Amino acid sequence: MSQRSDLRQRRAALEGEWSRTVSLVKSTGSAPSGHEGLRHEVADSWVRSLGSVDPARDSAPAADDGTVRNRWTDSLLRRPVDALSDELRSVADDAGFVAAVTDESGTIMWTCAGQDMLRRAERVNFAPGGRWNEQAMGTNALSLALRTGRPSTVFSAEHLVAALHGWVCYGAPIHGPDGRILGVLDLSTTWDRSHPLAMSTVRGLASAIEAGLRAGLPAGPRDDVPQVRLTCMGEEKATRGGALLALRPRQLEILTLLALEPDGFSSERLRDALYGDRPVTASTFKAEISHLRRALGGGIAARRYALTAPVSCDAVDVLRALERGDTDTALRLYRGPLLPRSEAPGIEEWRTRLEVAVREAVLASASAEHALRYGERAPYDAEVHEHALRLIGPGDARRAIAVGRLTTALR
Template identity: 75%
Template sequence: MSQRSDLRRRRAALEDEWSRWVPRLRTATVSPCGGALRPEVTASWARSLGSVDPARDSAPACGGRTVSERWAASPLRRPVHDLAGELHSIAHDAGFVTAVTDESGTILWTCGGRTMRHRAERVNFAPGGRWDESAMGTNALSLALRTGRPSTVFSAEHLVTALHGWVCYCAPVRGPDGRVLGVLDLSTTWDRSHPLAMSTVRSLVTAIEGRLRTESPTRPGAAAPGPVRLTCLGTGRAERDGAALPLRPRQLEILTLLALEPRGYTPERLREALYGDRPVTASTFKAEISHLRRALGGGIAPRRYALTLPVSCDAADVLRALEQGDLTTALRHYRGPLLPRSEAPGLVEWRARLEVAVREAVLAGPRPEHALRYGACAPYDAEVHEHALRLLPPGDPRRPIVVGRLRTALND
């Protein structure tokens, strides 16, 4: 109780100093001072106010390459994957969100419990968010990148008011040549501030840097492995850099489920999604996970199974396009039912969800080409063919195609 009271008093003092000094810093050159303020914080406030509105509600998104491309090329990806189990455990057990950035302050990877992750996503403390000083003002990530030293920022030490409910602990991660490659961050709500959090960050960074030193150097000119491309609509295959991955049907099912659920599965829930009520031993289930992990070169977090490497998936592309109201793009990716031969309960559910979403969007739409495109994937759906005929004008050369499909559907 005493620690909570101390934190509450400290937060109130910082809020008072923020309200007193930040408006003045925006309009004049002053030198803030006060027992609650640290010089590195006030100096960062002054630098940040030229580009950051303290009232902004979230971090801007990065431009240029996608987050998946950045993470695939990052030297931090493999050592972070190796420590993913420990990072997940710390985040879940202590109520933190863990984040890894690149050298520019763009977040590339996060993990944490559902509640904290949702809270972090509201301010775009998530993959793709920019947290450098010019983008998001004073925060622990930006200070660690600027100074090259571990940094903590508590409550109203943040310039942006949307972050006053947070405390963040960061340390830069250096490569074997001493170059800063990014930052490791542990963040939580202000009332969970704890003096041991920075020690945890330092030890994790030491472990990551140790793995960077012991990894085999990449051959000169050799490119990092590209992202995995998963095709699971109408067929099932996974490729990387143009080569097929050696996956059995069950492993394709697991990969598809993980690609469609970025937040991952508990072992119990994933096992149920794969096998339902079938009596399958734990060793059989774990063997399938292990084989998939080896085929991917890692990429699956332990404990809570989730992908930690970039995997693009045609089914996810369809869902994303539908969410954006782009039916043309959705139908370009949709080539048939999800893993049509699979009987895994979780995939049967996803298959129905996808089919209903695409079909209803087609039937509600005014464009005949959409009905024609979907009708090619659903030859026995008479209602879709009838919808296409209603939309096609008399004399349209495509009508005979639809008439033929409709007769086939009605005679089935």
């Protein structure tokens, strides 16, 4: 309730600012200074826009539908957007957004939304063919992102056109591999659903589209695209092409679970695996997914969370080695417990499964070396040390190591 009240107060303040400033700009041709509630980039955009845009207009001007369809068919953006369409639709449906992609001129090429938001969007021609650049529709997140080359947010009466004062919009430019702006990805919804995490979501999705452009999606990752390597046995890190990925512990947990379970997770099951009974908002959960997706350049399906790009993982390699009876390789890769600092229920379950599997393979092995190597990481496991002693001959100097470990374990 507090957040909604804050948003309402902000909207009311902006409405007052809009009424005063737009009238003044029309009469003087410049924006007044010293108005704390109005951002400079918004005021400057109003000044530029008022020469061509009537703030009382009710919808965006339209381009020719046939031309738009043909241009989208040939657009460089179409294939990476199609590859992410399930994810974009999931964001739109779950959070009540309209997702839109424009070309470099600010003309909308593609949209998706639930029925209610789709109807709202169509009333202002926030639909394929609608022209949303500054010259056509004034100040909005799409036009600011195109002009500045940076992600932009426009809330309520920051829009120049009064018909958009019930909206909040988040736009991020989409850059081609050569650095050119090819268009904008926008997420828009009603003003009362404004949330700071929406900007990180739209930036992550735009980055995923850019990664798709670089990788030539949707044919799948190319051989020259560096693969992600996840190290989670005794360590906690992920790298791409040798460079460390900036992932928080929660995102490493998500990546580990997705790597270990390639069939993926429903949203509810993944939340349970991460948080258990702890109360966590849907927006917090989705923000972690979005950050990980952005770091991977996409690579995570939406409706059922699963990896769609290759990720190599030492824990998976341990399991595969055990499946083919290669205990030596499994022990070489088993450098410690799975994500040792994690308390996520799903990680704790997999940690136990891996530990039990490796231990049982050691106890079933006739190699004293296996028991000794595992014993280094299990100093209090008397059964493993006893197994080592049974396999080591009486004249073998390694017996002293096993005896010392067993003595410690039995104290």
